[in-house]
Amino acid sequence: MHLSSAEETIQRLIFSLSELEQLGQTLISGHSNFKVSSKTYLRITLGTLQVRRGAILCYHETDNYLSIAASTPEIDDTQLDIEPDEVGCLLESSSVELDTPPEDLQNFINRNSKLLIDNSMHRLWVPLKIHDEFLGILCLGEFLGRAKLEEWEQELLTILAHQISIAIAYSRNEERIQSEKFRLFMLAESAPQICQLLQPEDAAEQVVHQAVALLDSNVGALMLIQANQPNLELHYAFPPDILVSDDTEHDPEKKFIISMEDGDESDPKTSQQMLVNVVKEGRTGQCPAKMDSLFGGRTLMAGPIQGRDGDVLGVLAVGDKEERGGRIAEYTFEDETLLDSFAKQAGVAIENAHLHQEALEARQLQAEMEEARKIQENLIPETLPEIPGYEVAGHYEPRGPVGGDYFDCIELPAGGWGLAIADVSGKGMQAALLMATLRAGLISELSSATISEGSELDDMKNELIDMAMTLNSLLYVSGTEEKYATFFYSHLCPETDTLTSLNGGHNPPLIVKNSGDIVWLGDEVGGLPLGMFPNDMVPLIAKYEAEQTKLESGDLVIFYTDGVTETVNIDDEFYDDERLEQVAKSCSEIDASQICERVYRSVMDFQGNADQFDDLTLLVLRKQ
Amino acid sequence: MANKFDIQVRAENKYAVLETAGYLNDALGEDLSKKAQELIQKGYTQLVINLEQTALINSIGISILIEIIEALDERDGTLNFCGLSATQERTFRMMAIAKYAGIFPDEKTAIANF
Numbered sequence: 001m002h003l004s005s006a007e008e009t010i011q012r013l014i015f016s017l018s019e020l021e022q023l024g025q026t027l028i029s030g031h032s033n034f035k036v037s038s039k040t041y042l043r044i045t046l047g048t049l050q051v052r053r054g055a056i057l058c059y060h061e062t063d064n065y066l067s068i069a070a071s072t073p074e075i076d077d078t079q080l081d082i083e084p085d086e087v088g089c090l091l092e093s094s095s096v097e098l099d100t101p102p103e104d105l106q107n108f109i110n111r112n113s114k115l116l117i118d119n120s121m122h123r124l125w126v127p128l129k130i131h132d133e134f135l136g137i138l139c140l141g142e143f144l145g146r147a148k149l150e151e152w153e154q155e156l157l158t159i160l161a162h163q164i165s166i167a168i169a170y171s172r173n174e175e176r177i178q179s180e181k182f183r184l185f186m187l188a189e190s191a192p193q194i195c196q197l198l199q200p201e202d203a204a205e206q207v208v209h210q211a212v213a214l215l216d217s218n219v220g221a222l223m224l225i226q227a228n229q230p231n232l233e234l235h236y237a238f239p240p241d242i243l244v245s246d247d248t249e250h251d252p253e254k255k256f257i258i259s260m261e262d263g264d265e266s267d268p269k270t271s272q273q274m275l276v277n278v279v280k281e282g283r284t285g286q287c288p289a290k291m292d293s294l295f296g297g298r299t300l301m302a303g304p305i306q307g308r309d310g311d312v313l314g315v316l317a318v319g320d321k322e323e324r325g326g327r328i329a330e331y332t333f334e335d336e337t338l339l340d341s342f343a344k345q346a347g348v349a350i351e352n353a354h355l356h357q358e359a360l361e362a363r364q365l366q367a368e369m370e371e372a373r374k375i376q377e378n379l380i381p382e383t384l385p386e387i388p389g390y391e392v393a394g395h396y397e398p399r400g401p402v403g404g405d406y407f408d409c410i411e412l413p414a415g416g417w418g419l420a421i422a423d424v425s426g427k428g429m430q431a432a433l434l435m436a437t438l439r440a441g442l443i444s445e446l447s448s449a450t451i452s453e454g455s456e457l458d459d460m461k462n463e464l465i466d467m468a469m470t471l472n473s474l475l476y477v478s479g480t481e482e483k484y485a486t487f488f489y490s491h492l493c494p495e496t497d498t499l500t501s502l503n504g505g506h507n508p509p510l511i512v513k514n515s516g517d518i519v520w521l522g523d524e525v526g527g528l529p530l531g532m533f534p535n536d537m538v539p540l541i542a543k544y545e546a547e548q549t550k551l552e553s554g555d556l557v558i559f560y561t562d563g564v565t566e567t568v569n570i571d572d573e574f575y576d577d578e579r580l581e582q583v584a585k586s587c588s589e590i591d592a593s594q595i596c597e598r599v600y601r602s603v604m605d606f607q608g609n610a611d612q613f614d615d616l617t618l619l620v621l622r623k624q
Numbered sequence: 625m626a627n628k629f630d631i632q633v634r635a636e637n638k639y640a641v642l643e644t645a646g647y648l649n650d651a652l653g654e655d656l657s658k659k660a661q662e663l664i665q666k667g668y669t670q671l672v673i674n675l676e677q678t679a680l681i682n683s684i685g686i687s688i689l690i691e692i693i694e695a696l697d698e699r700d701g702t703l704n705f706c707g708l709s710a711t712q713e714r715t716f717r718m719m720a721i722a723k724y725a726g727i728f729p730d731e732k733t734a735i736a737n738f
Binding site: 033035036175178179181182183185186189193209212213214216217218322323324325326 | 647649650651654679680681682683684686687690691694695698711714715718719
């Protein structure tokens with residue numbers, strides 16, 4: 001069937017109008033994504049105007065480029081850079097004949113001639129715009145069977161271009177609304193979600209993930225200020241390997257750190273400095289591309305993480321903001337506001353998680369302390385044995401966190417009595433266990449001791465030194481560098497009234513002779529605390545020595561821990577050796593238990609209302 | 625969140641399943657869109673997108689999912705989602721995605737409801 005020219009025109013118009021009507025319906029139905037509908041718009045345009053080749057180019061204002069929304073034939077997704085003055089020229093033109101282009105567009109055509117001419121889209125361009133907003137270009141190739149469009153075709157082209165412009169603008173607005181809706185929903189949704197997380201690690205991970213998604217970013221990190229250190233420490237990064245340093249690369253246990261002391265605050269040349277400034281100034285900042293040395297030279301934005309009272313706890317950074325098509329974009333003012341709002345919620349969540357963790361740890365510590373206290377109290381003898389011709393009494397007063405004081409009086413299988421007092425360093429379960437180890441070692445050593453009243457002095461001394469070395473070795477392998485015990489041991493032979501003693505770094509016991517003279521026992525002999533150094537190092541520093549003292553009727557020996565002499569009063573004065581001497585001298589007429597009580601009372605009276613943190617232990621021996 | 629980006633496609637007789645893994649942003653989204661378009665071109669009009677391994681979606685990922693829904697709608701097709709977290713499901717409902725696509729707890733139910 002041969003159609004007349006008029007019939008053909010009418011058919012083309014009907015086709016075009018019916019298609020446009022359908023597209024209009026699609027537009028208002030909410031299915032308005034131009035990426036999907038652009039192919040249909042191009043097909044209608046080319047079909048109605050009988051043009052074989054063409055393309056719709058969409059303009060991206062933020063980065064000044066055109067992308068190909070649809071083309072016939074299909075062209076791979078390509079970006080065409082366009083200058084602002086070239087956009088201005090297109091805005092002023094209703095159409096551009098490429099045979100005679102305006103001078104201002106010549107550069108753009110030359111730059112993109114290969115793409116456009118090779119694909120025969122160089123006949124006519126119609127700028128797509130609404131009012132003063134440039135949206136893109138409708139490119140057309142050669143017209144089939146004619147050199148130029150007829151007048152009615154030009155009018156139709158204007159209508160089609162306008163429809164396409166409306167579709168692009170509508171689609172973009174829809175995208176913007178959807179994006180804002182998504183962001184607001186995410187912001188509202190994320191707060192209760194992250195606030196429920198009680199583990200600091202989980203909270204850090206979720207905060208970074210939510211921030212990355214909320215701000216269409218590809219990387220993110222949470223860095224918090226280290227306790228008592230002017231450093232920012234990485235708590236979570238996405239992707240996890242985005243932040244590495246020479247240290248962290250070789251040791252995964254080490255955390256990525258930024259010093260807050262280095263650098264010039266007024267000149268944030270690096271992203272590290274920008275993060276530090278965000279923390280110091282407490283407000284959101286940005287780092288332009290090429291200045292970011294953290295995330296690899298892309299865009300970076302960071303906001304302060306603040307606790308409830310407004311203290312800055314750290315910084316939340318996001319980077320590499322993406323746009324549709326994979327281009328990296330700068331963060332906008334709206335992005336900064338959004339990050340700021342999110343960071344405020346994140347701060348509360350992170351603080352909550354840390355407080356929860358601290359409360360848990362405090363509860364665990366308290367439980368451990370109670371256990372340690374029980375262990376320690378079980379190691380202190382409830383009653384002391386009776387020694388013929390002597391009185392013996394002890395007192396242990398726990399004060400503050402669990403320490404490691406210990407005293408004992410043990411009858412030896414080979415004869416005689418062992419009197420021991422010790423103070424283990426540190427506190428808590430470790431101290432209690434080390435004290436238990438010391439006691440077990442001591443009892444084991446004493447059970448196999450061979451010294452007796454008939455032993456030679458040197459043999460007795462050597463046996464004590466060997467025992468000290470054994471205990472030193474035992475404690476050294478049982479504890480850490482900071483764990484050791486000061487220790488004083490005296491071997492009493494009631495038959496000979498001799499006291500053979502060895503000092504392992506402990507406070508020398510006090511002897512008040514029946515004459516009233518004062519002697520400090522073991523003051524002249526050396527010896528390191530037990531467990532501080534390995535055995536092979538001990539003789540090089542201060543080897544253990546022993547000494548022997550003869551006791552006479554009425555002589556009084558007071559063994560004590562530093563909780564006695566280092567008790568402080570409200571004026572921060574120490575109880576000290578002099579006060580101990582003074583009270584000890586006043587005890588000539590009373591028995592060991594009363595002496596114990598008097599010394600203890602004297603210390604308590606001195607202490608008054610001052611807080612004490614070290615246990616107080618006394619062991620009193622008196623020759624009748 | 626796994627940092628592994630991946631899309632697995634399983635095409636059956638009448639439907640196809642696309643399983644995503646990793647952050648659904650522009651890169652993963654474009655890949656998903658491309659694979660969905662290929663299936664649609666081959667005549668598949670019943671698609672399942674399983675997001676079980678995708679914990680995080682940004683606004684570009686959402687817009688790409690909407691595009692896939694529209695592309696299927698043009699062919700009178702159906703898209704069903706499964707493996708969504710509670711937050712994702714709320715997001716999909718708020719963004720009206722749930723109006724044009726099905727949301728199901730697992731792949732089996734999503735397939736059974738075409």
